[in-house]
Amino acid sequence: MELVFATNNAHKLNEVRAIAGTRFSIISLKELGCFDEIPETGDTLMENALQKAQFVHNKFHCNCFADDTGLEIEALNGRPGVYSARYAGEHCSFQDNMKKVLLEMNGATNRKACFKTVIALILDGKNYFFEGKIGGEIMEEEKGTSGFGYDPVFKPLGYDKTFAEMTEAEKNNISHRALATKELNDFLQTCNILK
DSSP, X not given: OEEEEOOOOHHHHHHHHHHHXXXXXXXXXXXXTOOOOOOOOOSSHHHHHHHHHHXXXXXXXXXXXXXXXXXXXXXXXXXXXXXXXXTXXXXXXXXXXHHHHHHHTTTOSOOXXXXXXXEEEEETTEEEEEEEEEEEEEOSSOOOSSSSTTGGGEEETTOSSOGGGSOHHHHHHHSHHHHHHHHHHHHHHHTTOOO
């Protein structure tokens, strides 16, 4: 079975393909021939994920899914949350976002945070949602060079290293995106869509 992943983020595409394995074939927007800037104007992760999936579904009439991910930090009242990808402003880099978070967290004793991913699947015209969440803490400085986004400053609960210090396989076994993708896999299998 083929599903289009409605993202222009190559890191996410590679991560989800690695997590899904051979269970189903993930088609990129580039492979689909979609080069549009997909809107992302929702107030929640669920709204953004659905908006992106609906955009692709309405234009190409295909089964597809999209995700939205946010880093929620207790000391920052849940920020950056839904604005995680553009926290330092439009057209900012991952590095800019991380620097802003570290600056705002300077001196904070409560460093609790969680990563959340919501996947919206449109399958045969129906909407389904899957969520993955992992708790952890924000480091005082960047550690590690793997991964992307806030990975160098996020250490998951029960681990002594950040996502950016883990191998791809280690991260893909426990991450928020992995948990949401596994829920998606399980759902497709219960539908008897995947053999």
